[in-house]
Amino acid sequence: MGAKVKLINYTPNPERTVAAAARLCYSPTGAESLLDSMDRNDIERLLGIILGNGHLSTLEHISFTFAVEGISRVASHQLVRHRIASYSQQSQRYVKEKGQFEYIVPKKIKEDKEMVKLFKENMKKQQKVYDELTAKLMDSGYKEKEAIEAARYVLPNATETKIVISMNGRSLLHFFELRCCERAQREIRDMAKKMLRQVREVAPIIFKKAGPLCETERRCKEGKLSCGRLAKIKVGK
Numbered sequence: 275m276g277a278k279v280k281l282i283n284y285t286p287n288p289e290r291t292v293a294a295a296a297r298l299c300y301s302p303t304g305a306e307s308l309l310d311s312m313d314r315n316d317i318e319r320l321l322g323i324i325l326g327n328g329h330l331s332t333l334e335h336i337s338f339t340f341a342v343e344g345i346s347r348v349a350s351h352q353l354v355r356h357r358i359a360s361y362s363q364q365s366q367r368y369v370k371e372k373g374q375f376e377y378i379v380p381k382k383i384k385e386d387k388e389m390v391k392l393f394k395e396n397m398k399k400q401q402k403v404y405d406e407l408t409a410k411l412m413d414s415g416y417k418e419k420e421a422i423e424a425a426r427y428v429l430p431n432a433t434e435t436k437i438v439i440s441m442n443g444r445s446l447l448h449f450f451e452l453r454c455c456e457r458a459q460r461e462i463r464d465m466a467k468k469m470l471r472q473v474r475e476v477a478p479i480i481f482k483k484a485g486p487l488c489e490t491e492r493r494c495k496e497g498k499l500s501c502g503r504l505a506k507i508k509v510g511k
Contacts, residue, residue, distance in 0.1 A: 277461070278343040279468040281476070282438075285336040288477045292443065293320040295332040321479045333443030333480065338473055340439045342465060346378035348431045349461045353439070356449050360440040366426040366433075368419060370408070374401050376434035381460055396430075403428050446473065447484055455486040456501040 285291055293312060297320060312320075324332060345353075354361055377397050383389045404425050411421035441449060446469075452458060453466035474481045483490045488504040 277345045277465040280341045281472040282341045283339040288336040293317040330444045336443045343436045358445040362438040364436040367423045377432040450484040
């Protein structure tokens, strides 16, 4: 199943907003009248120009917010490397892991029953240690929040997390270029593809050609680290 991704908010009429901002740069008319005067053809033409020329600063006027569940702390650590964004992540300081904490099993491990068994046994051990540390700390006089704040250090990167993400349009294009690439780690790549499908529904022109460079520009800047997909695309495979 993978990550659960939902676009929960975005700038109203994002493509009209971007087009109006672009036109304002070269027009004596105010922004409000520009919004009223543009028809769909005007919007498509202006977006075609700015996207084609790489003049993407006007995309910073629009924002998209996603609620994401079912990703690991491994994926969230990669996600927050995208600095021009805002994040609100479920806190392990305030949210106690009760019973067995949720965790993500990597696909490579899922392919082998013995590895899955070993992985799950370790998750149970981690929960047990977490519970024991929490109880001992509370017995020592610490409040629950203080106890779980310390005990969380034993929780693994596989621990499931929830996060709200907001990015502007320009940052999202860059995010999709990097994270929809085959070289991106599978978990964050699957999440990025789900995000892309949803923003295409509300801003189809802006995100029509979003994605890895091998698809959008028939080039790759990974050099010797390239996955080789570009060569297959060029020969139509």
